[in-house]
Amino acid sequence: MATTAPAPVRHRPTITRTAGQVSTIYRFVCLCGATGEEQAARRMALMDLNQHVLSLPRVPADQQCRTPRTHGRSPWEPCGLCADQTSLFDLEVS
Numbered sequence: 179m180a181t182t183a184p185a186p187v188r189h190r191p192t193i194t195r196t197a198g199q200v201s202t203i204y205r206f207v208c209l210c211g212a213t214g215e216e217q218a219a220r221r222m223a224l225m226d227l228n229q230h231v232l233s234l235p236r237v238p239a240d241q242q243c244r245t246p247r248t249h250g251r252s253p254w255e256p257c258g259l260c261a262d263q264t265s266l267f268d269l270e271v272s
């Protein structure tokens with residue numbers, strides 16, 4: 179029996195916009211399945227989004243991405259590329 183590690187949950191929080199009867203409806207959705215309430219303002223949906231991001235477990239310091247833009251990582255995602263790099267160099271811990 180092969181031992182397969184469970185795939186890490188990916189988070190891609192976004193705000194969806196739907197044209198409602200009266201006004202636009204904003205809603206926070208995440209790739210992990212989390213969704214927010216239907217909100218009348220984008221600001222409210224953004225609060226749901228931030229709350230979700232804050233509820234995510236912190237990535238250990240040695241797995242945090244140091245160049246998120248280059249590696250396409252989000253703050254809540256561990257970066258394998260950077261983790262490999264840090265094992266090659268003796269990094270100063272600040």
Ligand SMILES: [Zn+2]
Pocket residue numbers: 188189190191208209210211212230
């Ligand atoms: Zn999520």
Ligand SMILES: [Zn+2]
Pocket residue numbers: 242243244245246249251257258259260261
């Ligand atoms: Zn990285």
